[in-house]
Amino acid sequence: MDQDKSFWAKLRGIVWLIHQVDAGMLPVQFCYVLLIGILPYLNTGFLGVLLIMLQRRARPAQIVALLLAFLAVRLGLTVLQRVVEKLQADHHQLLGQRLEALTAEKLVRLDYQDFESKDLRAAYDTARRGASFSGDLGALVQSGFYQAFNMLIAAGFAIGILVTLLRGHVAESKFAWLFNSPWYLVVILAVLALPLLLSVWGMRRGSVKQREMIQKIVAHNVSWQYYNDFAENFKNGELTRLYDADGMMSRAEEKALDAGNQATWHGMMGMFGATAVPSAVIQLAVGGLFVLVGLQAYAGGLAIGTVLIAVGYLQQFMLAFDGFIGELGYAVNEVNYLQYYVTLLKMPTSHTGGTLPVEKRTDNDFAIAFHDVSFKYPDSDEWALHHINLTLHIGERLAIVGKNGSGKTTLVKLLCRLFTPTEGEITLNDIDIQKYDLAEYQSLLGVVFQDFRLFAYSIGENVAASTHVDAARVWQALDVADITARVKAMPKGLATPITKSLFDDGIDISGGEAQKIAIARAWYKDAPIMILDEPTAALDPISEYEIYQRFDALVGDKTAIYISHRMSSTRFSQRIVVFDQGQIVQDGDHESLMKQAGLYRQLFNAQAQYYTDDKIKEERQQGLQSAAPVVQ
């Protein structure tokens, strides 16, 4: 996020943001401030004019006319206020809702690298923390812009009354020269300026103190939030009970809380001077203004009513200014961290800008090749993949095995264009995949990730990944994944929501069932290339076996990549590629690889040892086993 944009540029960005999200917000807000803010001026104005009329002994009819006019305006103002207040409330809600919607939609469509980037996430964390501490976009509009508009209105009235003061003509007297000279204005401005300057001083100092306080508090808040979340996750209750750890956690929570509160209190006391002094000085200035303006009244150049109006309006201006300045610190802060939204909404959804459409083939004749591909993750110095050369033949079923962290999943991420290779290129039918239109390219891939995710909507929507559900096809997909019976037994069938996160009539499913639904989702997509990353890790042996049996139905004549660390799954692959530390170290089928004294054999034997007769006999002879007898 650019730190070097000027404040005005950032503010323009915010105004653009508000306009994008809800064009009517700021105009309505201005009207609202106007209608709310005008009441004190109206009251004071009426009082002043009435006093003038009384002083001049006006006729009762005139006085009554003034009263009626005042009452009529008051009533009209009241009604208008409520109408605009309603509009303002509606817009405020719309602003918040649409901002959330636009942000979420953007996040979902962003290039994966941008989505994952630390910078973006750090900016989001800042925005979120800021929003909970000072306020979000809506708060900026309701406080920051409110105060700004308010001050503009107050300034208008103040200038108007200053003009009146200057026009007051004083009859001959001791101080006539004072009032009739420009020095009078200067003195009044000086009395006005003092609290205004102090307000600015107060804001600056308060801002510094606030930043210090926030820094101290944030760490404590994060701490407290952690313990809070820990306690609310009831599953942790198993841990705290069985390991007698509730005392430790409660004490830590309380400690974090107390520390945070001490920091807050000290911070606030630090800011006390900056807040209280300007307000106090405003009161003193009002006193001073009464004296100055009252003097002019004493000297005969001003009606009593005008004294009240003048002091009243100037007081309003000082208060509005102080209010604005007080809010300015928060507002500047908000403008800064809300840049996250400006930047996010202005981001393009794809950087590689590929535009080629993918040729539609009914024969699923898609060949993928890796040409000397090396890859480093964006925030890392280590190479995750080194010089990968791999050609996937059409319709081939490829198994990829290797230890945890050897680069298997990274390969898949590159293939899915979630990341771009640092060196080398990946081609589809001999064309660099980066050149294809991203959406079209990704529609070629049906993927079940190791850490796949389902969403708390209905099973139908999850399988179809859309609100448009082709029920017949969904049932077919569920059948391939061997979960038809379970879904048929559910109260709402396909419309049953998964988990109770969103809907109370949702049901909880086991890890294995979720995996089957993820498999169904991949099948539903009907993509020519299937990628399955540990698709049976959470399944029990019987379910796993049944998936393997259906593998043919799942994959058909498509090109398939199958990643697993359960060696049992490699038996039915035509080709196995072994990864180790980011490189391909072996490539062949099961028989040929078992003949080599390499990683594959090592991995296979490590798992097989529990199931093979030879090994058991051997261990028995060495007496390493406990009493368990041998399988005959």
Add this chain to the structure above:
Amino acid sequence: MAKKKPQYSLVNNLRWYFRQVQRYFPGLKWDILGTVVVTALTGVIGVIVPAWLVGLLASRAHFSYFVEVALGMAVALAAAGAASTFLKFYADAWGSNLRAKLAVALHQLTYQMPYQQLQTPHVQEQFHQSFSNALSWTLAGAEAIFRSTKGLLADGVTLLIFTATLSAFTPWLFVLVLVAAVIGYWGLQSYRQWYETNKANWATQRRQTSYLGRTAYALENGKDMRLYHIGDWYQSHYEALLQARMHWQRADSTRTAVAELIGDVAGFVRDGAAYTMLVLAAAAQTLSIAQFTLLFGVTNQFVALTNGLLMDWHQLQKASLDLQELRAFTDHQTPAPTQPLAAADASQLAKRPVTIQFEHVSYLYPEAENPTLRDVSFTLAGGERLALVGVNGAGKSTLSKLMMGLLDPTSGTIRINGIDAATLPPQTRYALFAPVFQESTLIAADVAQNVAMTAEPDARRVQAALKQADLTQTVADLKQGVHTQLTRNLHDDGADLSGGQAQKLMLARALHKDAPVLILDEPTAALDAIAESAVYQMYATLTTGKTSLFISHRLASTRFCDQIIFLADGRIAEQGTHEELLNAHGRYAEMYAIQSKYYQKEVKQDGSGQVVLG
């Protein structure tokens, strides 16, 4: 719909709240008193002094006197303002703090109450409501009650003073003020009833938009979102949600506007009557302009004070409503009882190794339809290794929780060393078991604290446990060794352990506890083949001398065990040693055959190239 009377009345809640104030931060009482005094004083000076000055101007009193009054007012108001700021800071800081202390107390209660209760859906719901309504933010019940009481008293006293002042001039203005307030209140009340009845409607949308927002941002969702073009799906949902939300918003804001207008019009009549009386009196010169200015200023304050008062009263009532769940939860959920064991039982329990018996145990989860376990009976003899296998959802984890005492049987008895486990105090029961759960839970604390589960661990004991779990080298390689912070939740330089390392740490934790019964629940699910095999090698040595329960669906592990129980549909389907079960050719044998098939030297294939069970 008939309005339910809340269980805890406003007065009851106020009494409860001020007991908490007295307990944690008694200073808050004085803050309220101070605020009332300062607010009233500021209000009074604010209307008296301008009137006074107007009087002085009109009577052409000595200018120096005028100056004294003006500056005196200024100083008084400046001091009052500073006092007000201080009181507000104090209230914000400590009022918020009090709310947080109540949250800590709530958490403590959930740590100490019977675990079974926490599994009950309606108790969980009550907890979440308690937190959400009473404790979650600045205007939640437990802080709003303080703010609104303070505001109510401050505005109320000031309004009373002003009304009295104006009534000195026109006695029955007092009536007008009261009537306008009542009408305003009635207008708001009818709105509030509509709000209470309908707010659930947009709570649903809130829940969904919140969910969509969170999931869009969550890193782990990113891949699937892109590969399955979730963007369009999101857009459809958001559009629908937005429309629904705005519909309710407009309904809400219109009703609010109408409700408030009713109060406004009543207020206008009040003010109009007052202004008219004052103006006519001033014109007829029965009021001096000083008196007029005073009374006019007072009248101006009515709108703000009355609205403020109504708002405070409304918020106070809302705060009281928002406290209902918290009060109910804290009153009904109590810490588990802890009567100590009789001496005879205690010495029986101390016998090692520990024997556990299940006698016709059944279990039904709270608010569930079907029992998870049915009539389960077995004996886990002292020092024996028992394997518990079965398909997902068969009830394995439930059985282990029953054994540990996290859950109580719906029917049947569990005996530990012959003693009925239901008579054991929870902590005594828990002390017997050292579980390694399926999911690794690392706490944001250092390695030693994670192993020992205490803030002050015994270094040697920790090292011994790490050694047994084969973690000595891994920990030594960390930047601060055993004092390295784990996870990045609280420390940016915290270490993240891999799945395998975390699982070993869980094992170290269990070993550190050195309890007589070790329970291992799928401890190798996240490990690759080589690491997994290393754990199995360890298992044999680690369980010597202890009673242990091993839960898994990977049958490779069960061969180390002395006895195997195969659970299906909540019942024990098969039971015996590995050989006995294989010879029985039942479901265990079938499952074993399936898993081991792929590791045999030869794989039978039919013509289609598929692997077939031979």
